[in-house]
Amino acid sequence: NAGVTQTPKFRVLKTGQSMTLLCAQDMNHEYMYWYRQDPGMGLRLIHYSVGEGTTAKGEVPDGYNVSRLKKQNFLLGLESAAPSQTSVYFCASSYTHRGTEAFFGQGTRLTVV
Amino acid sequence: TQLLEQSPQFLSIQEGENLTVYCNSSSVFSSLQWYRQEPGEGPVLLVTVVTGGEVKKLKRLTFQFGDARKDSSLHITAAQPGDTGLYLCAGEDSNYQLIWGAGTKLIIKP
Numbered sequence: 001n002a003g004v005t006q007t008p009k010f011r012v013l014k015t016g017q018s019m020t021l022l023c024a025q026d027m028n029h030e031y032m033y034w035y036r037q038d039p040g041m042g043l044r045l046i047h048y049s050v051g052e053g054t055t056a057k058g059e060v061p062d063g064y065n066v067s068r069l070k071k072q073n074f075l076l077g078l079e080s081a082a083p084s085q086t087s088v089y090f091c092a093s094s095y096t097h098r099g100t101e102a103f104f105g106q107g108t109r110l111t112v113v
Numbered sequence: 114t115q116l117l118e119q120s121p122q123f124l125s126i127q128e129g130e131n132l133t134v135y136c137n138s139s140s141v142f143s144s145l146q147w148y149r150q151e152p153g154e155g156p157v158l159l160v161t162v163v164t165g166g167e168v169k170k171l172k173r174l175t176f177q178f179g180d181a182r183k184d185s186s187l188h189i190t191a192a193q194p195g196d197t198g199l200y201l202c203a204g205e206d207s208n209y210q211l212i213w214g215a216g217t218k219l220i221i222k223p
Contacts, residue, residue, distance in 0.1 A: 004155070040122070042201065042215040043156075090155050097209035101146075104155025 002026050006091050006105035013081040013112045021076040021108050023091030031094045032074040033058075033102065034066060036087040043090065049074055050097070081112045116140075117204055119214035127222050129191055134200055134217040137184045142204035145185045146211070147176055150199040192221045 004025045013019055023032065030051050035043040045058030049068040063085060065077045074093075078085060088109050092102040117138045126132055136145065144163045148156035160169050162178035162185060169176045173196075175188040189196055199218050203211040 040215055042117075042213040043203075044213070045210070092155070097205075101158045101161070102156075102203075102211065104157070106153065106155055 004091055004093055004103050004105040006089075006108050008108060009106065010109050011111070013078075013110065015081060015083060015112060017081050018077070018079050019081065019110075020078075021089055021091075021110075023074045023076070023093075023105060024072055025074075025091075025093040025103070026072065027093060027095075027103065028071070029093035029095050029103070030071075031097055032068065033092045033094075034064070034074065034076045035090045035092065036060065037090060037107075038087050046076065046089075081110075083112045086110060086112045117202055117212050117214035119200075119202060119217050121217060122215065123218045123220075125220040125222065126192060128193055131188070131190050132192055132219070133186055133188045134219070135184065135186050136202035136204075136214050138204060138212075139183065140204070140206065140212075141182050142206060142212075143182075143209075144205045145178055145182070146203045146205075147185070147187055148201045148203065150201060150216070151197075156199075156201055189219075192219075194221045194223050197221050 007022045033048040034046040044060050047066040052071040055066045067075045088107045091105045094102045146161045147159045150156040160176045165180045165182045167178045173190045199216045201216045202214045
């Protein structure tokens with residue numbers, strides 16, 4: 001089972017460049033999330049979606065945009081990358097919000113130089 | 114801002130020893146989840162505790178939710194090298210969002 005798949009796995013960007021991270025899930029989950037993980041800070045929610053065509057801001061949304069045009073895909077965009085966005089990005093999905101298991105992708109390690 | 118504090122941040126012990134890691138908050142959570150994350154991978158759910166005082170066991174791992182649903186602990190008996198990883202707790206708040214702790218990095222030496 002594929003579960004949650006993220007592409008790419010690694011990327012190096014120059015300051016000011018743009019890119020899109022793709023997340024795909026094959027579990028028919030309604031909820032999808034984008035997190036960033038930085039040393040000593042745990043997982044911080046960037047944006048999330050409660051269903052196809054919906055998006056909402058999380059804890060640290062500035063500098064990022066998202067889209068959920070299809071239920072199985074959740075895209076995270078960086079329009080003008082900054083060094084502060086160097087991080088490991090994780091996509092996750094869950095059947096519902098409430099107390100249910102979140103399934104994570106393997107992560108994308110992004111370095112902005 | 115709700116916070117979940119995990120302690121210790123780092124723990125390195127010998128195989129066969131016992132250990133406990135803690136997850137504490139001043140906020141009440143509807144439920145609390147424990148995840149384990151290995152290098153280069155995403156977190157994987159170990160257990161969800163829902164009721165205050167609840168204890169769940171997963172082989173050598175024992176999870177407890179505090180009576181007031183503000184804290185939790187994970188106890189590992191006779192730790193093995195395969196237990197090595199980053200242990201994360203996440204509490205579900207009243208808005209159905211998960212609040213994450215920073216994690217405990219555990220290393221079990223053979």
